Amino acid sequence: YLNLFFKLIFLLCLFVAVDNYIQYFFGYDIFGYQKSKYRLTGPFGDNEFVTGAYLSKFLILILPIYFFNNKNNLTLKSVFFLIFFFFSILITGERASIFAFVLGIIIFMLIYFKDIKKLSIIIFSIILITAISISFNKTIKYKFLQTSYQIGTLKYYSNFFDVPNSFEDYENRNFFDSKHGAHFLTAIQIWKNNKLIGIGPKNFSIECKKDKYKNINSKSYKSRCNTHPHNIYLELLSETGFAGLFMFFFIIFYILNRGYKFIITIKEPFIISSISQVITIIWPFTTSGSIISNFNGSFFWLNLGVLIALINIKKNEKK
Numbered sequence: 001y002l003n004l005f006f007k008l009i010f011l012l013c014l015f016v017a018v019d020n021y022i023q024y025f026f027g028y029d030i031f032g033y034q035k036s037k038y039r040l041t042g043p044f045g046d047n048e049f050v051t052g053a054y055l056s057k058f059l060i061l062i063l064p065i066y067f068f069n070n071k072n073n074l075t076l077k078s079v080f081f082l083i084f085f086f087f088s089i090l091i092t093g094e095r096a097s098i099f100a101f102v103l104g105i106i107i108f109m110l111i112y113f114k115d116i117k118k119l120s121i122i123i124f125s126i127i128l129i130t131a132i133s134i135s136f137n138k139t140i141k142y143k144f145l146q147t148s149y150q151i152g153t154l155k156y157y158s159n160f161f162d163v164p165n166s167f168e169d170y171e172n173r174n175f176f177d178s179k180h181g182a183h184f185l186t187a188i189q190i191w192k193n194n195k196l197i198g199i200g201p202k203n204f205s206i207e208c209k210k211d212k213y214k215n216i217n218s219k220s221y222k223s224r225c226n227t228h229p230h231n232i233y234l235e236l237l238s239e240t241g242f243a244g245l246f247m248f249f250f251i252i253f254y255i256l257n258r259g260y261k262f263i264i265t266i267k268e269p270f271i272i273s274s275i276s277q278v279i280t281i282i283w284p285f286t287t288s289g290s291i292i293s294n295f296n297g298s299f300f301w302l303n304l305g306v307l308i309a310l311i312n313i314k315k316n317e318k319k
Contacts, residue, residue, distance in 0.1 A: 002313070006270070009058050010065050017088035019043045020051055024091045038139055039093040050295050052094030057299040059085055060104035060277040061306070064269035067108075086126065090133055093143045096287055100280045102126055108276040112267055150178040177219040180230050180287050183208075185216040187229035190238040198241035201292050204228050207238075232291040233284055239292070248291075252282065255304065259311045268314060274307040 019042045023029035033041050042051035059066075066081040082105075089097050102123075109119045133140045142164070148154035149167045152174035163170060175181045186208050190199060199207050207213075208225040216224060228235050236245045256275065262268045263275065281288070281300045289296025 002310075006062050006065055009062050013055055013058050013062070013085070016042050016051055016054055017085055020055075020088045020092060038142060040091060042092075049092070049094060052089045052092035052097030053100075053289070053296060053299070055085060055089050055092075056094075056097040056101040056104070057277060057281070057296075057303070059101065060108070060280060061273055061303055063105070063108055063273040063276070082122070083125075083129070086129065087133075090130070090140060091137075093139060095143060095147045098130075099286060100283070103283060104276045104280040107279050108273055111263060111272050111276070112269060149173065150180065151175045152177070173219075176217060179220050179223040179226075182216060182218040182220040182224040183226055183229040184231060184234055185218055186213050186224040187231070187234035187238040189213055189216060191234070191241065194238070194241055196241045197243050198237065198239045201239050202227075204235065204238055228290040228292075228294070230287040230289070231284070232282060232288050235291060251304075252278070255308060255311070259307065262311065262314050266314070268310070271307065271310050271314070274303055274310060277303050278307065 019029045020040050023033065023035045023040050023042060028034055029042055031043055033043070033045060035041070036047070036049075039049045040051055041048050042054075044050050044054075066085075067078050086101065089101050105122065106119065109122065113119070135141070141161075145154060145161060145164065145167065148157075149170050154163065154167060154170040154173075158170065176185055187204065190204070190207055190213070205225060205227045213224060214221055218224070229238060233245065236248055240247075256278075259271050259275065262271045278300070281291075281296070281303075291297045291300060
């Protein structure tokens with residue numbers, strides 16, 4: 001049943017990836033959903049920009065299926081699937097998903113192989129593919145420039161690109177002037193006022209509307225509100241305080257500690273891939289979906305259950 005579960009996820013990812021390509025090249029996916037100007041929805045429907053998140057999260061979980069042959073070596077088929085899936089995520093325009101996919105592969109290889117040569121080849125290939133895509137694809141190029149504009153780095157290499165007029169103030173911009181930056185600053189301010197237990201789960205969208213948060217140091221202070229602050233740690237701090245964040249870390253540490261020997265000594269590939277997925281989701285230096293209530297959170301809690309099951313199975317086999 002475990003093998004069936006992972007193979008089913010692989011087939012679903014393959015379907016979503018193919019549907020992405022169809023929507024990208026033909027303007028509509030197989031269900032008739034039209035692509036937007038800079039994002040893909042694939043089979044998920046209008047304005048549901050989640051195909052990149054779906055692929056990046058699940059593909060890390062099932063890395064051993066398409067990454068290795070029976071001897072756990074990289075093959076031509078492995079390289080094909082990596083490139084095929086990477087491009088499918090790249091064309092979605094979901095920047096955080098691209099980062100998560102690359103990060104997950106790097107973490108997996110560092111733990112499983114500790115092979116710097118193989119890792120270097122893969123990283124170099126990904127950088128090369130991304131650079132070529134940015135140069136020749138207008139959509140990917142725009143999303144790259146938009147990301148650089150939002151985090152305040154566009155001014156450092158603007159001479160190499162034609163900067164869109166909508167980014168005209170890029171020279172004086174930093175990350176906290178972006179919408180996500182405004183969310184971050186608002187969440188920090190909310191936490192400062194409610195340090196121990198926060199304001200309660202899913203209450204960020206209500207609290208952020210109050211006038212006292214207009215004074216955050218961001219040009220996008222009017223856009224400070226959203227359903228969540230787009231960072232899981234700031235979400236937990238603002239909504240559950242130190243108490244909630246401590247409980248979250250305790251759960252993660254407890255589970256990882258139980259699987260430690262299967263990571264270091266036995267090197268069970270599916271446990272390592274599952275842990276790699278956990279790390280990519282809880283990676284602090286990026287924007288993210290909600291860990292409590294939305295699509296992003298479902299990947300995390302589902303995978304955490306899978307990880308616990310894998311660890312228990314291996315412990316029972318050892319007994």
